Amino acid sequence: MTAAQARIIIDGGKAAGKALVLGAPISFWGGVDPKTGTIIDVRHPEHGAGTAGTVLFVPATAGSSTASTILLELVHVGRAPAAIVLHEPDAILLLGLVAAREMGLAVPPALALDRALHGQFAGKTVTVEDGTIRTSSG
Amino acid sequence: MTARLTAEERAVAAGEDGSAMAMRIVAEAARLLGASRLIPIASAHIDGAVYHGDAGVLFAETLAGRGAKVAVPATLNVGGLDLTGCSMQRLAGHDRDMARRMMQAYLALGCQATWTCAPYQAGHRPERGADVAWGESNAVVFCNSVLGARTNRYGDLLDIACAITGKAPDCGLHRPENRVARFVFDVAGLAADFRSSEVAWPVLGNLYGRLAGDRVGVIDGLETDDEDRLKAFGAAAASSGAVGLFHIAGVTPEAPTLEAAGGGARPDETIVVTEAMVRDAQQRLSTAETADRIDAVAIGSPHLSAAEFERFERMLGGRRVAVPVYACTGRHVLSTLEDSGARKRLETLGVTVVADTCIVVTPMLPEMAGGVLMTNSGKFAHYAPGNTGYGVLYGALEDCVESAVAGRPMLGEARS
Numbered sequence: 001m002t003a004a005q006a007r008i009i010i011d012g013g014k015a016a017g018k019a020l021v022l023g024a025p026i027s028f029w030g031g032v033d034p035k036t037g038t039i040i041d042v043r044h045p046e047h048g049a050g051t052a053g054t055v056l057f058v059p060a061t062a063g064s065s066t067a068s069t070i071l072l073e074l075v076h077v078g079r080a081p082a083a084i085v086l087h088e089p090d091a092i093l094l095l096g097l098v099a100a101r102e103m104g105l106a107v108p109p110a111l112a113l114d115r116a117l118h119g120q121f122a123g124k125t126v127t128v129e130d131g132t133i134r135t136s137s138g
Numbered sequence: 139m140t141a142r143l144t145a146e147e148r149a150v151a152a153g154e155d156g157s158a159m160a161m162r163i164v165a166e167a168a169r170l171l172g173a174s175r176l177i178p179i180a181s182a183h184i185d186g187a188v189y190h191g192d193a194g195v196l197f198a199e200t201l202a203g204r205g206a207k208v209a210v211p212a213t214l215n216v217g218g219l220d221l222t223g224c225s226m227q228r229l230a231g232h233d234r235d236m237a238r239r240m241m242q243a244y245l246a247l248g249c250q251a252t253w254t255c256a257p258y259q260a261g262h263r264p265e266r267g268a269d270v271a272w273g274e275s276n277a278v279v280f281c282n283s284v285l286g287a288r289t290n291r292y293g294d295l296l297d298i299a300c301a302i303t304g305k306a307p308d309c310g311l312h313r314p315e316n317r318v319a320r321f322v323f324d325v326a327g328l329a330a331d332f333r334s335s336e337v338a339w340p341v342l343g344n345l346y347g348r349l350a351g352d353r354v355g356v357i358d359g360l361e362t363d364d365e366d367r368l369k370a371f372g373a374a375a376a377s378s379g380a381v382g383l384f385h386i387a388g389v390t391p392e393a394p395t396l397e398a399a400g401g402g403a404r405p406d407e408t409i410v411v412t413e414a415m416v417r418d419a420q421q422r423l424s425t426a427e428t429a430d431r432i433d434a435v436a437i438g439s440p441h442l443s444a445a446e447f448e449r450f451e452r453m454l455g456g457r458r459v460a461v462p463v464y465a466c467t468g469r470h471v472l473s474t475l476e477d478s479g480a481r482k483r484l485e486t487l488g489v490t491v492v493a494d495t496c497i498v499v500t501p502m503l504p505e506m507a508g509g510v511l512m513t514n515s516g517k518f519a520h521y522a523p524g525n526t527g528y529g530v531l532y533g534a535l536e537d538c539v540e541s542a543v544a545g546r547p548m549l550g551e552a553r554s
Contacts, residue, residue, distance in 0.1 A: 009170070030524070034191050065273075065293025069186075069194050072295070076193035091170035092293055098166045099295045100193075102159045103200050 002124070003134035004117050009089050010097050012109030015128040016136070017055045017082035019121040022046055025060035028067035028093060037079040055126050055133070056081035057118040061090050071096030075105050083108050083128045087115040141168035141307065142175055150303070156206025160302035167296050173307035180264050182208065182301035183257050183281075185215040185273030186294040187244045188499050189237040197295065198243035201302065207248040209304035213257040214249045215274045217241040218500040221253070222472060224481075225464070225492040228501040237500070247298065253494035254468025256369065256441040258285060261470065266391055269312050271300035275376035276369070276440045276517065282383040284368050286391035288312050291382050311382050317392060318401035319356035319385050322408040323349070326359030328416060333360060337420075337534040339367045340516030342411070343374030345419035349409055352380035356399035358387050366443055373440050374516025423519040426529030429510045434528070435459070435542045436497045437535065438466030439515040444474045451480055453539040459488040460545030462504065466496040498525045512547070514538050 023045040026032070031041035037052035052074070061067060071093055074080040086093075089112060097107045109128055124135045143151065143165055151161040168176060189195065218237035219227055229237055245251060252260050258280050264270045266286035272278050273292045281287050290310040292300060300306045310316055323346055325333065332338050338360075346355065362368065368389075375381040385393035393399035421427065437450065442465060450465065465484065467475075472493050475481040481491050497503055498521040503511065511528035513519055514535045522530050533541065533549055540548035 065291060066190065067293075068296070069190050069294045072197065073191040073193045076191075076196070089170045089172075091167055094170055095163065095167060095293075095295050098163055099197055102163060103193075103197060 001135055002120050003132060004113055004120070006085060006111035006113035006131050006133055008109065008131045009086070009112050010094055010107065010110035012083070012107045015055065015083040015109055016126065017053050019057060019124050019126050020046065020049060020051060020054040021057040021118050021122040022059060025062045026058060027062045027064060028070040029064040032070060032074070034070045034073035035077060035079070037074055037081070051081050052079040054081050055083045055085065055121070055128060057085045057121065059087055059115045059118065061093050065092050067093045068096040068099065072099050075100040075107055080108055084110045085113050085118065085133065086110065088112055141165060141173050147176060147305065156201045156204035157302055159201060159204060160206055160299040163296065163299040164303050164305055164307065167299075168307035171307050171309050173309040175308050176305040177269055177308045177312060178304055179210055179271050179300060179306050180268040181210050181262065181270045182212040182297060183215060183262065183272040183274060183277050184212055184244060184249055184297050184301060185292070186298050187214055187217045187240055189218045189233065189240045192236060194294065195236050195240045195243065198240060198247065198298070201298065202243050202246040206302045208301040210301060211262070212249045212301040213252040213254070213260065213262045214244055215253070215255055215277070216495045216499055217253055218495060220492060220494045222469065222493040224472070225490050225502065227495065228505070244298070247302070249301070252468060252470065254441045254470065255439070255496070256443070256468060259365070259443050259470065260468055269306065271297055271306045273297040276373035279372035279376045279381055279383065280369060282311055283372060283385065283390050284365065288317070291380070317354060317383060319393070319399040319405050320353050320407065321355045321405050322396065323355045323357045323411065324359060324408050325357060325411045328359070328411060328413060332416070335534070336367070339370040340374040340514070341416060341420045341423065343371035344378045344423060344516045344520070345411065345415060346371070346384065347375035347377065347379030347381050350375070350379050350381055350384070352382065354383050354385070356385040356387055356393055356396055356405065358396055360386055360389065362389060366446055369440050370516065374520070377517045377520035420532065423516060423532035424530055425523050426510045426531050429529065429531055429547060431510065431546050432461055432512045432531060432541055433506060433509040434462045434464065434503055435512045435538050436464040436466065436518055436522070437514055437538060438464070438492070439496055439498065439517040441496070442467045442471060444471050447471065447475060447480060450535065450539065451484060453536055454487060457487065457543045459542040461542055463489045463542050464492050464497050464502065465489055466492040469493055498522055503528060512538050512541050
């Protein structure tokens with residue numbers, strides 16, 4: 001079993017899902033389809049991958065301040081990641097979760113974990129609880 | 139770090155109405171940004187009213203439904219529809235309804251129906267040194283650089299929350315130490331006739347934005363007292379880079395000299411701009427440079443001023459255009475155009491005046507595969523290929539006018 005202790009940035013309770021570890025920074029506006037959660041940026045290494053329901057490891061974000069709106073749309077249509085693991089807090093992106101919570105929607109937890117530790121979870125099914133990220137037993 | 143709220147701010151955040159929701163969002167933004175406190179703001183410019191999806195509409199309607207109102211004067215950026223009826227958008231059914239609901243929700247929150255990306259030419263001009271919360275990249279950069287007021291690059295959701303609370307997180311460009319130039323963008327070696335031309339401003343702005351990223355720099359070697367040129371530079375720079383503030387030595391208010399812009403000393407780093415760099419930047423603005431025809435012309439990003447309309451009409455000289463021409467502006471100019479009869483004259487010549495919106499935020503251009511759009515705007519040139527599907531041919535305003543009349547590219551042929 002692999003485990004790492006992350007810092008909770010947005011408290012969203014327990015979560016589980018398959019880990020999707022992004023190999024490059026991503027711009028949510030223009031990079032992620034707000035209706036499906038699929039990565040639509042053709043220059044991104046994970047182009048075509050679905051982010052909905054995953055534990056999404058994001059090394060860095062780039063681009064427009066409309067990112068918050070895209071994440072809000074994803075939460076609204078039920079296509080958000082199960083949890084988001086960033087390298088450091090990203091105010092623009094995470095405001096989408098703050099706004100969603102204010103609208104009474106259930107939001108995924110967001111955590112901060114050194115990006116050097118992201119790779120060990122790639123492709124595995126992981127759980128997130130109280131800031132601890134661990135691979136599922138078995 | 140959690141921002142320290144005052145007792146009054148905590149009391150607002152503890153409530154259940156729209157003001158409480160807005161205060162909690164601003165406080166959370168401060169925590170995520172690492173700001174230690176909130177500061178009062180004098181005004182806001184709201185860029186959240188373009189329709190991207192239903193949740194954004196429901197967010198604004200939730201605030202309005204809980205009785206929120208803006209606490210400071212708040213102008214609105216463009217929406218997805220031209221509510222004046224001057225021009226038509228290709229939005230139908232659900233999307234049209236939601237775009238209209240989005241605009242109505244922001245009006246219900248007490249924002250002003252300015253619907254322009256050039257609020258600084260529609261009477262919204264905060265004082266030098268005032269803290270404000272502005273969205274829309276070109277408006278942010280104009281506000282900081284030309285007016286000398288202080289704003290970060292506020293995005294959707296946060297801009298309206300700041301306007302409702304009258305507060306913003308104390309960080310970034312609100313703090314004087316972050317407004318100091320870190321590099322010199324030296325254009326003094328370029329030919330004098332280029333530096334005094336209209337086209338220099340958007341081209342150099344595009345180059346500056348790509349090289350600056352989010353850093354603050356000071357430009358050496360440009361002179362102007364024409365606000366429309368500063369507007370074109372800022373819009374191009376804020377499209378190609380994350381620029382929030384630039385200085386021009388001897389021109390902008392925080393840069394009486396290079397040394398003043400650098401916080402008392404010339405910045406250590408200098409980027410010397412060469413003619414080859416300028417040619418490269420100008421070429422990058424076009425994606426359809428070899429086109430032998432054009433299908434449309436768009437001007438007015440940022441929205442045209444009354445002075446720009448006068449120049450445009452003078453160049454047109456009563457000639458009819460051969461392709462669709464879109465001239466985007468705000469209501470603040472539309473009333474002037476109505477009074478002088480210019481709108482009617484331009485429409486008779488085939489020009490569509492667009493108010494409240496623009497061609498890159500909502501579907502307006504004729505649907506066409508492989509279409510070519512000509513523009514003099516560095517911002518339209520940057521966004522049109524991705525947002526409209528048109529290739530772009532970039533040129534000066536007189537080139538756009540001559541090409542519109544001829545129906546094919548006329549580059550430089552208007553000048554002797």
